[in-house]
Amino acid sequence: xxxxxxxxxxxxxxxxxxxxxxxxxxxxxxxxxxxxxxxxxxxxxxxxxxxxxxxxxxxxxxxxxxxxxxxxxxxxxxxxxxxxxxxxxxxxxxxxxxxxxxxxxxxxxxxxxxxxxxxxxxxxxxxxxxxxxxxxxxxxxxxxxxxxxxxxxxxxxxxxxxxxxxxxxxxxxxxxxxxxxxxxxxxxxxxxxxxxxxxxxxxxxxxxxxxxxxxxxxxxxxxxxx
Amino acid sequence: xxxxxxxxxxxxxxxxxxxxxxxxxxxxxxxxxxxxxxxxxxxxxxxxxxxxxxxxxxxxxxxxxxxxxxxxxxxxxxxxxxxxxxxxxxxxxxxxxxxxxxxxxxxxxxxxxxxxxxxxxxxxxxxxxxxxxxxxxxxxxxxxxxxxxxxxxxxxxxxxxxxxxxxxxxxxx
Amino acid sequence: xxxxxxxxxxxxxxxxxxxxxxxxxxxxxxxxxxxxxxxxxxxxxxxxxxxxxxxxxxxxxxxxxxxxxxxxxxxxxxxxxxxxxxxxxxxxxxxxxxxxxxxxxxxxxxxxxxxxxxxxxxxxxxxxxxxxxxxxxxxxxxxxxxxxxxxxxxxxxxxxxxxxxxxxxxxxxxxxxxxxxxxxxxxxxxxxxxxxxxxxxxxxxxxxxxxxxxxxxxxxxxxxxxxxxxxxxxxxxxxxxxxxxxxxxxxxxxxxxxxxxxxxxxxxxxxxxxxxxxxxxxxxxxxxxxxxxxxxxxxxxxxxxxxxxxxxxxxxxxxxxxxxxxxxxxxxxxxxxxxxxxxxxxxxxxxxxxxxxxxxxxxxxxxxxxxxxxxxxxxxxxxxxxxxxxxxxxxxxxxxxxxxxxxxxxxxxxxxxxxxxxxxxxxxxxxxxxxxxxxxxx
Numbered sequence: 001x002x003x004x005x006x007x008x009x010x011x012x013x014x015x016x017x018x019x020x021x022x023x024x025x026x027x028x029x030x031x032x033x034x035x036x037x038x039x040x041x042x043x044x045x046x047x048x049x050x051x052x053x054x055x056x057x058x059x060x061x062x063x064x065x066x067x068x069x070x071x072x073x074x075x076x077x078x079x080x081x082x083x084x085x086x087x088x089x090x091x092x093x094x095x096x097x098x099x100x101x102x103x104x105x106x107x108x109x110x111x112x113x114x115x116x117x118x119x120x121x122x123x124x125x126x127x128x129x130x131x132x133x134x135x136x137x138x139x140x141x142x143x144x145x146x147x148x149x150x151x152x153x154x155x156x157x158x159x160x161x162x163x164x165x166x167x168x169x170x171x172x173x174x175x176x177x178x179x180x181x182x183x184x185x186x187x188x189x190x191x192x193x194x195x196x197x198x199x200x201x202x203x204x205x206x207x208x209x210x211x212x213x214x215x216x217x218x219x220x221x222x223x224x225x226x
Numbered sequence: 227x228x229x230x231x232x233x234x235x236x237x238x239x240x241x242x243x244x245x246x247x248x249x250x251x252x253x254x255x256x257x258x259x260x261x262x263x264x265x266x267x268x269x270x271x272x273x274x275x276x277x278x279x280x281x282x283x284x285x286x287x288x289x290x291x292x293x294x295x296x297x298x299x300x301x302x303x304x305x306x307x308x309x310x311x312x313x314x315x316x317x318x319x320x321x322x323x324x325x326x327x328x329x330x331x332x333x334x335x336x337x338x339x340x341x342x343x344x345x346x347x348x349x350x351x352x353x354x355x356x357x358x359x360x361x362x363x364x365x366x367x368x369x370x371x372x373x374x375x376x377x378x379x380x381x382x383x384x385x386x387x388x389x390x391x392x393x394x395x396x397x398x399x
Numbered sequence: 400x401x402x403x404x405x406x407x408x409x410x411x412x413x414x415x416x417x418x419x420x421x422x423x424x425x426x427x428x429x430x431x432x433x434x435x436x437x438x439x440x441x442x443x444x445x446x447x448x449x450x451x452x453x454x455x456x457x458x459x460x461x462x463x464x465x466x467x468x469x470x471x472x473x474x475x476x477x478x479x480x481x482x483x484x485x486x487x488x489x490x491x492x493x494x495x496x497x498x499x500x501x502x503x504x505x506x507x508x509x510x511x512x513x514x515x516x517x518x519x520x521x522x523x524x525x526x527x528x529x530x531x532x533x534x535x536x537x538x539x540x541x542x543x544x545x546x547x548x549x550x551x552x553x554x555x556x557x558x559x560x561x562x563x564x565x566x567x568x569x570x571x572x573x574x575x576x577x578x579x580x581x582x583x584x585x586x587x588x589x590x591x592x593x594x595x596x597x598x599x600x601x602x603x604x605x606x607x608x609x610x611x612x613x614x615x616x617x618x619x620x621x622x623x624x625x626x627x628x629x630x631x632x633x634x635x636x637x638x639x640x641x642x643x644x645x646x647x648x649x650x651x652x653x654x655x656x657x658x659x660x661x662x663x664x665x666x667x668x669x670x671x672x673x674x675x676x677x678x679x680x681x682x683x684x685x686x687x688x689x690x691x692x693x694x695x696x697x698x699x700x701x702x703x704x705x706x707x708x709x710x711x712x713x714x715x716x717x718x719x720x721x722x723x724x725x726x727x728x729x730x731x732x733x734x735x736x737x738x739x740x741x742x743x744x745x746x747x748x749x750x751x752x753x754x755x756x757x758x759x760x761x762x763x764x765x766x767x768x769x770x771x772x773x774x775x776x777x778x779x780x781x782x783x784x785x786x787x788x789x790x791x792x793x794x795x796x797x798x799x800x801x802x803x804x805x806x807x808x809x810x811x812x813x814x815x816x817x818x819x820x821x822x823x824x825x826x827x828x829x830x831x832x833x834x835x836x837x838x839x840x841x
Binding site: 249252255259325327328362 | 565
């Protein structure tokens with residue numbers, strides 16, 4: 001090395017071994033292997049450091065878990081903004097989006113047996129939903145019929161039906177009913193507004209434990225449009 | 227640590243763990259992401275790119291524009307991007323599904339370009355910006371100021387950059 | 400020259416010689432890129448587009464300079480520590496040759512055809528496999544030296560260097576696959592890229608530099624490291640956490656929140672190894688006038704500076720991963736300053752320090768010019784400080800005045816590197832003529 005280094009080397013303590021660069025490689029490894037072997041009893045006596053390191057580790061690990069759970073929105077693939085309203089999957093005020101695709105699945109499972117997957121019903125037995133003023137207009141009408149059912153004679157598109165619809169909706173959640181209503185109101189030539197779960201909840205609360213509607217009753221409360 | 231195998235294996239595992247967690251994990255979540263309408267029956271977004279924009283991206287890449295321009299808008303709580311008018315909503319992963327390479331960038335010597343297409347009113351606006359002296363290297367205009375084919379393609383690409391539609395993950399307010 | 404050093408000579412000279420050339424080339428590109436940002440610019444030639452110059456400078460610096468230098472120095476260090484005598488050293492030389500040929504191709508391609516989208520992966524797709532195979536030939540020697548060491552010696556420096564070498568190859572191959580050959584979907588590419596960059600910076604470059612730190616601090620000071628029994632914890636926590644810091648570079652980006660948060664957690668967790676490594680190395684330096692003795696040893700002067708910068712840059716990364724801080728600093732010149740602090744003031748300073756000790760040993764000569772050493776030290780120190788300060792000063796907004804400071808600092812760095820490269824060539828080539836001048840010891 002340069003002159004300055006060699007000068008200072010002369011003043012250097014030599015406890016480590018020979019050579020102008022301090023430790024020889026053999027000595028260096030030997031000294032450290034010794035320390036690593038005897039780590040339980042450091043030469044200077046009892047040391048707080050290992051205990052401190054363990055505590056430090058625990059503290060960092062605890063913080064990491066806390067931070068991740070609080071700032072990851074349940075590891076959702078569609079959460080990009082920490083300040084955005086929490087999506088419906090997680091806790092807190094849920095944001096409901098009426099989804100006709102979900103509604104279709106629910107309709108097929110719960111309603112299609114009578115009203116048919118085409119929404120055409122069965123002539124003389126079950127009234128059609130396609131192009132029907134009954135499902136359009138005031139959303140409360142369709143919600144009420146789904147929730148508690150309807151029994152009695154109705155005339156739809158010139159055909160008479162003497163139906164007896166049970167309270168299909170009693171076993172379904174508000175959101176599910178909202179999806180179904182949204183689907184029915186948007187399929188087969190119907191074009192009415194989607195239905196929110198809160199509207200279903202309101203109606204359900206107002207109805208309490210009442211039984212089936214008669215067609216006359218419900219048309220008085222919610223007359224058909226157009 | 228005496229054992230050579232533990233050291234090499236351990237180092238390899240330590241290197242691969244974050245890859246598995248971060249890259250494989252997010253690919254599993256986002257790998258099948260495609261275009262989607264913001265609301266029932268709406269058009270699929272992001273829109274398909276015009277052919278000239280695809281060529282223009284090659285020009286953008288080859289001139290290293292990404293070293294000075296980003297293409298991402300951060301959420302309102304994370305920086306002033308939206309307040310500064312760089313976009314109406316934060317960028318989300320779906321905005322980039324059609325791009326063969328994602329030019330997010332990490333430095334803004336020039337402005338962010340994620341919504342440049344909706345800011346620039348006309349093609350002449352874009353060409354005027356490209357004529358600035360800072361953009362001189364690599365962009366050719368002939369004597370009466372007409373751009374050559376590469377500049378035209380680049381301008382078409384820049385005009386195609388827009389995130390001004392609603393996305394299911396980030397509705398436009 | 401010792402039994403161990405002699406067979407190293409040919410591959411070492413080839414690798415380190417190319418490293419010095421790449422360093423000079425990288426400094427030229429970097430200076431041109433800085434000048435291009437001045438108000439006067441550099442002219443309208445496409446080859447001088449800032450993005451191209453900067454990509455060329457980055458590749459030349461990381462793969463050309465640091466890559467070649469680490470091939471040479473890591474091999475040398477582990478041969479020393481394990482008393483390993485290299486056989487088939489020609490394989491390292493061939494690997495180095497192809498590495499450099501592929502890099503030359505990359506550099507020409509970046510300047511003439513332009514870079515790609517992703518820093519450090521922005522070269523022609525065909526170059527990737529060549530680089531990977533050449534790395535396997537030239538860069539995995541530390542692993543061989545460790546596996547075949549006749550002494551069974553075991554020391555922290557070996558772990559860091561072996562870990563760094565295998566980590567790079569794995570990271571490079573995985574990144575090539577997920578970003579270049581079979582690109583992941585959309586923004587996942589950006590996640591993969593950030594992981595690759597952090598693995599290169601912290602594991603390969605940082606890990607090797609820390610290995611030099613463990614070796615030289617103890618060796619030059621001739622004292623055991625402080626609390627050495629913690630070194631294995633330091634090593635494993637460093638390697639376990641380093642890759643997780645990557646997505647902190649994507650806070651606010653369109654990647655899922657959990658990915659961003661994992662990055663924040665990674666950055667903060669890195670404080671654990673930083674604390675332990677600091678305890679080991681800076682602890683040993685702080686005892687009994689260690690710093691002043693470090694100042695008087697050419698090697699340790701560079702290395703202690705480098706170690707401090709690496710640790711400082713990791714602490715800074717943890718601080719800037721805080722979401723509120725990050726909101727203000729993201730996309731500004733802060734990350735430039737951060738990068739220079741880690742890769743130049745940190746890693747490169749450690750590499751300089753190690754080469755001041757290794758070159759005379761391998762070539763059997765001595766550094767011919769003390770003046771060149773001084774020029775190199777002061778020019779690179781001031782250049783690094785100037786670059787970092789000008790980058791941090793422009794966080795609030797870019798200004799032409801600071802751009803001048805940055806360009807001036809780049810010129811200073813080029814000067815220092817010219818002094819270093821010429822001095823290194825003289826040592827490597829002229830060394831054999833005066834083998835008696837540097838006594839072998841150990």
